[in-house]
Amino acid sequence: MNLSAIITALGGRSALQQLLDVGPSAISNYMTRGHLPNRVKPIIYAALTAKGYRVSADDLEILAAPSKLPTSDMATNLGPRILLIISGGIAAYRALETARQLQKRGARVTGVMTESAKQFITPLSLAALTGEKCYDHLFSLTDEAEMGHIQLARSADLVLVVPATANFIARANAGIADDLATTILLATRAKVVMAPAMNPAMWAHPATKNNFATLTQRGVHMVGPERGDTACGEEGEGRMCEPSYIADVAMKMVGAISNNHLSGNIDGKKKQAGPLIGKRVIITSGPTIEPIDKVRFIANRSSGKQGHAIATALASRGASVTLVSGPVNEAPPGHVNLVPVTTAAEMLSACTNAIAGKPTDIAICAAAVSDWRVTSVESKKLKKPRDSNAKLLLELRQNPDILSNLSNNKNRPKLVIGFAAETENLFENATAKRYHKGCDWMIANQVGGDDDPVFGSTTNKVLLITELGVETWPKMLKTELAEKLADRIEAEFYK
Ligand code: CTP
Numbered sequence: 001m002n003l004s005a006i007i008t009a010l011g012g013r014s015a016l017q018q019l020l021d022v023g024p025s026a027i028s029n030y031m032t033r034g035h036l037p038n039r040v041k042p043i044i045y046a047a048l049t050a051k052g053y054r055v056s057a058d059d060l061e062i063l064a065a066p067s068k069l070p071t072s073d074m075a076t077n078l079g080p081r082i083l084l085i086i087s088g089g090i091a092a093y094r095a096l097e098t099a100r101q102l103q104k105r106g107a108r109v110t111g112v113m114t115e116s117a118k119q120f121i122t123p124l125s126l127a128a129l130t131g132e133k134c135y136d137h138l139f140s141l142t143d144e145a146e147m148g149h150i151q152l153a154r155s156a157d158l159v160l161v162v163p164a165t166a167n168f169i170a171r172a173n174a175g176i177a178d179d180l181a182t183t184i185l186l187a188t189r190a191k192v193v194m195a196p197a198m199n200p201a202m203w204a205h206p207a208t209k210n211n212f213a214t215l216t217q218r219g220v221h222m223v224g225p226e227r228g229d230t231a232c233g234e235e236g237e238g239r240m241c242e243p244s245y246i247a248d249v250a251m252k253m254v255g256a257i258s259n260n261h262l263s264g265n266i267d268g269k270k271k272q273a274g275p276l277i278g279k280r281v282i283i284t285s286g287p288t289i290e291p292i293d294k295v296r297f298i299a300n301r302s303s304g305k306q307g308h309a310i311a312t313a314l315a316s317r318g319a320s321v322t323l324v325s326g327p328v329n330e331a332p333p334g335h336v337n338l339v340p341v342t343t344a345a346e347m348l349s350a351c352t353n354a355i356a357g358k359p360t361d362i363a364i365c366a367a368a369v370s371d372w373r374v375t376s377v378e379s380k381k382l383k384k385p386r387d388s389n390a391k392l393l394l395e396l397r398q399n400p401d402i403l404s405n406l407s408n409n410k411n412r413p414k415l416v417i418g419f420a421a422e423t424e425n426l427f428e429n430a431t432a433k434r435y436h437k438g439c440d441w442m443i444a445n446q447v448g449g450d451d452d453p454v455f456g457s458t459t460n461k462v463l464l465i466t467e468l469g470v471e472t473w474p475k476m477l478k479t480e481l482a483e484k485l486a487d488r489i490e491a492e493f494y495k
Pocket of ligand 1: 365368369399401402403417420422
């Protein structure tokens with residue numbers, strides 16, 4: 001290890017002091033002794049790699065200097081580098097605010113704009129805001145000489161697309177690389193996050209849904225869209241999430257990536273690549289559907305949004321997630337083991353199979369399991385009697401309770417979490433459910449309200465009931481709730 005080279009690479013002694021939060025004498029000691037304490041090695045490793053150096057994880061030897069990276073005043077900060085791709089939609093103006101929010105959180109932002117994005121905002125406004133050149137041409141000779149698109153793609157810790165228009169999502173899905181932005185998407189090895197924004201009809205189109213689902217399956221992390229007033233003036237699902245929220249998600253994803261930087265054998269121990277790595281999780285999501293006859297069924301309004309968002313949040317923190325889901329329109333989250341089911345009986349057997357093999361750490365029952373099934377399902381379509389006054393009596397039997405089953409199973413996961421959907425007496429009913437079902441935490445939400453039905457909505461407002469008491473969580477996006485729950489779970493396992 002050459003400590004002088006490291007100090008130079010990190011911008012001098014005072015930069016190193018600041019990075020390690022130590023005084024000048026500590027640096028002198030390291031210089032005299034010629035080696036570094038184990039505690040500081042991962043920090044230096046992460047800082048050097050964030051600056052683009054190739055570094056040996058064993059002895060912090062600098063193997064290669066960064067090829068020309070974009071530089072700015074902020075480059076002396078050791079924050080993550082985020083490549084912000086702006087595609088051409090009316091929401092493009094909100095990308096500027098996203099850049100600002102990212103910088104507030106310590107990120108270095110390099111802007112890339114598509115041709116159509118320039119119809120909405122100028123490269124100059126983004127460059128002025130980020131303090132860095134904004135890239136917009138695939139074949140600009142100067143840029144190619146200074147930094148090829150491959151290098152631009154590789155210099156990023158995260159690629160963030162804000163807004164991701166329907167057209168951009170389609171081009172990304174098809175692997176088209178006909179401009180700088182889409183070429184970067186193909187060339188990057190970094191995590192990709194997209195914040196879709198479009199007109200509700202475009203969002204609802206099966207082509208868009210298909211493209212979205214495929215990209216998600218390939219590991220692209222989607223933030224939103226949400227329901228509300230869209231930038232084009234229509235109300236519905238398709239609105240881009242708030243820039244501050246997008247920035248939060250991006251920084252969280254970069255956190256996971258930074259941990260990945262540390263995943264080598266740095267100080268004798270193998271470092272973990274995500275806070276929940278090694279944790280096995282089972283999540284139920286969506287409705288169950290119970291057949292009545294060949295064509296009819298009993299169902300409910302669950303969309304699967306909340307359960308799927310939780311699966312995404314935990315998987316992005318490194319957990320190994322099995323998602324047992326009833327039929328939903330949600331795209332399957334990336335990096336989870338999806339087990340599609342239809343009935344409650346199928347859901348139960350998928351869950352018990354999942355916990356039978358290996359010890360499971362966490363079970364989260366977010367599914368709206370149908371409580372009833374008909375005693376005997378007709379094998380053909382039930383014909384309606386000619387007498388219009390005739391009644392049909394269906395005999396129903398109770399379905400097994402999956403949450404109770406997991407809570408009382410001999411292979412019980414360490415932490416079992418249920419959701420209580422209540423139309424009245426929220427706290428009392430949910431507390432009673434927690435007790436009767438034997439789970440550790442119960443998340444209670446009021447459902448069926450006229451102004452916020454919860455089912456199908458992108459937001460949720462809940463109480464978290466644990467053995468310690470009750471917490472009231474404010475109304476938030478279901479994706480935010482998923483992240484908050486993931487924070488709580490992390491805290492529970494590392495307290
Ligand atoms: N649940 C389950 N299996 C069932 C019914 C419910 O696993 N057969 C789980 C749900 O996934 C949720 C919790 O139990 O985590 C509470 O579900 P909820 O629908 O609120 O309550 P029910 O048990 O169905 O009771 P009720 O319909 O009387 O409110």
